[in-house]
Amino acid sequence: MAVQEKSESRNDKGTSMASIRELHRQLVNKERSAVEITQEALDRITQLELKLKSFLCVTADRATAPIKLRLKWLVNYDSWA
Helix, strand or coil, X not given: CCCCCCCEEECCCCCEEECHHHHHHHHHCCCCCHHHHHHHHHHHXXXXXXXXXXXXXXXXXXXXXXXXXXXXXXXXXXXXX
């Protein structure tokens, strides 16, 4: 019997979180950007950190900077063509 894979899991408030496969699909289909997905993860860390106490340091700016730099490069590259 095959095991059906879940595309999302539940967080502590009962709301859905996308699985990594679902996030990949959304990125490939350009439904969401890497910045949006990263920001959602950072928001979740902020929401749960006081309860979990599992991170020594969260550097949101360092998490999103490479993505934003790449997007800026792509926009400029497209304008050169």
